[in-house]
Amino acid sequence: MKSTLHIVGTGPGDPELLTLKAARVIAASPVVAWFAKRGRHGHAARIAAAHIAPGTETLRFEYPYTTEIPVDHPDYLAALPAFYDASAITCAERLDTGQDVALLCEGDPFFYGSAMYIFDRLAPRHCISVIPGIPAMAGCWAQAATPITHGDDVLTILPGTLPQTELERRLRDTDAAVIMKVGSNLPKIRAALEASHLLPRATLVDRGTMPGGSVTPMAQAAAAAPYFSLVLVPGRQGLR
Amino acid sequence: MKSTLHIVGTGPGDPELLTLKAARVIAASPVVAWFAKRGRHGHAARIAAAHIAPGTETLRFEYPYTTEIPVDHPDYLAALPAFYDASAITCAERLDTGQDVALLCEGDPFFYGSAMYIFDRLAPRHCISVIPGIPAMAGCWAQAATPITHGDDVLTILPGTLPQTELERRLRDTDAAVIMKVGSNLPKIRAALEASHLLPRATLVDRGTMPGGSVTPMAQAAAAAPYFSLVLVPGRQGLR
Numbered sequence: 405m406k407s408t409l410h411i412v413g414t415g416p417g418d419p420e421l422l423t424l425k426a427a428r429v430i431a432a433s434p435v436v437a438w439f440a441k442r443g444r445h446g447h448a449a450r451i452a453a454a455h456i457a458p459g460t461e462t463l464r465f466e467y468p469y470t471t472e473i474p475v476d477h478p479d480y481l482a483a484l485p486a487f488y489d490a491s492a493i494t495c496a497e498r499l500d501t502g503q504d505v506a507l508l509c510e511g512d513p514f515f516y517g518s519a520m521y522i523f524d525r526l527a528p529r530h531c532i533s534v535i536p537g538i539p540a541m542a543g544c545w546a547q548a549a550t551p552i553t554h555g556d557d558v559l560t561i562l563p564g565t566l567p568q569t570e571l572e573r574r575l576r577d578t579d580a581a582v583i584m585k586v587g588s589n590l591p592k593i594r595a596a597l598e599a600s601h602l603l604p605r606a607t608l609v610d611r612g613t614m615p616g617g618s619v620t621p622m623a624q625a626a627a628a629a630p631y632f633s634l635v636l637v638p639g640r641q642g643l644r
Numbered sequence: 645m646k647s648t649l650h651i652v653g654t655g656p657g658d659p660e661l662l663t664l665k666a667a668r669v670i671a672a673s674p675v676v677a678w679f680a681k682r683g684r685h686g687h688a689a690r691i692a693a694a695h696i697a698p699g700t701e702t703l704r705f706e707y708p709y710t711t712e713i714p715v716d717h718p719d720y721l722a723a724l725p726a727f728y729d730a731s732a733i734t735c736a737e738r739l740d741t742g743q744d745v746a747l748l749c750e751g752d753p754f755f756y757g758s759a760m761y762i763f764d765r766l767a768p769r770h771c772i773s774v775i776p777g778i779p780a781m782a783g784c785w786a787q788a789a790t791p792i793t794h795g796d797d798v799l800t801i802l803p804g805t806l807p808q809t810e811l812e813r814r815l816r817d818t819d820a821a822v823i824m825k826v827g828s829n830l831p832k833i834r835a836a837l838e839a840s841h842l843l844p845r846a847t848l849v850d851r852g853t854m855p856g857g858s859v860t861p862m863a864q865a866a867a868a869a870p871y872f873s874l875v876l877v878p879g880r881q882g883l884r
Binding site for chain 1: 653655656658659660661662663664665667668752753754755756757760763764767772774775776777778779782783785786789790791792793794795796797798799800801802803805806814817818825853
């Protein structure tokens with residue numbers, strides 16, 4: 405019987421936003437793996453903790469860098485492929501001895517998730533099952549009580565790392581937007597929202613669905629925000 | 645004690661993709677409500693069925709039209725506001741007598757969901773809690789084994805109802821795309837994908853995570869598809 409790599413979305417942060425399927429698969433897996441920043445236990449592991457059975461082998465894959473350099477820095481990008489190679493090999497060793505592995509992934513695994521790099525490496529030779537999760541942005545717009553898209557709205561998901569003129573151009577050409585990877589890009593994002601007359605509609609959400617989560621009108625936001633906070637620009641709210 | 649309207653995302657279709665929180669709140673609600681097409685029980689109710697306690701009052705809000713006219717037809721759009729008004733009043737009556745109401749919503753409630761129209765009507769006067777759910781698109785890209793966005797990809801969510809030139813223009817200007825509301829728009833969507841050289845990358849997914857779900861390369865798709873099927877165009881898959 406071939407063993408399976410389960411890539412498990414753990415949702416946006418609230419442990420109760422794990423799916424029934426994720427909880428079942430995590431509890432039944434002899435090996436549970438996750439990614440973590442240096443010196444941190446790992447956010448996905450904390451979300452799933454209650455479902456990891458005693459005696460389960462746990463694999464913590466520590467990123468080569470943590471927030472001391474931005475994740476889009478050339479050194480970071482150069483180190484990551486070797487890191488994903490090694491993590492994939494470690495998973496494959498367990499699969500090859502007949503053990504299922506549950507690889508935890510915050511949010512939804514296939515939506516900007518690190519687990520995709522393991523999927524890309526192991527899919528050609530291994531049986532993989534992907535359990536979708538609630539993306540961080542859905543946790544954020546629920547927490548902010550902000551319906552994001554109605555009717556025939558176009559929604560654009562933008563990384564905050566884009567140049568300001570590019571952010572501005574795309575903000576002018578959409579009904580609704582979500583801006584990811586805010587962090588130190590916040591002043592640039594704010595300027596792009598202002599130039600496209602969307603600042604009054606925009607909301608900054610940090611740690612949506614988590615303890616200490618916050619919702620701030622963009623017009624009142626400070627000069628910087630955590631890297632994984634999001635900016636929400638709801639659509640034109642057409643039909644009511 | 646003020647009663648609460650819980651707007652509960654039920655996820656993309658597989659009942660196991662309900663969250664632990666959704667299952668708990670549905671089971672504890674004295675009133676469970678949902679939207680349904682004429683003559684159908686209602687998809688959200690089917691997903692949540694195992695968690696609705698015996699003796700729960702159920703409210704089935706039947707849309708004024710079903711698939712005999714498209715949901716973007718002027719007659720449909722004219723009838724909907726009165727329908728949402730009546731549904732909101734029915735929910736408010738239960739809330740005003742001190743009963744919590746769980747309003748079920750397929751996928752994620754704030755992402756093109758009908759429950760937003762109830763939220764818009766009741767939020768000024770009532771206590772509302774929104775439980776996010778896995779959007780249909782996340783169920784579809786998991787089922788299709790298609791990572792949708794890597795790294796700094798821009799993702800554009802497009803309604804298939806847009807004119808062909810507009811679809812084409814937006815497809816040329818994004819890294820990844822999801823096209824919703826496919827149905828009879830399929831030939832137009834296919835032509836827009838072909839013109840933007842994205843046809844070989846595009847996949848049609850129907851009923852993702854549900855029994856009878858299907859995944860078809862767009863290049864091989866038939867001339868029409870169910871209204872709620874989706875087209876996925878994964879991003880450029882930058883860093884590996």
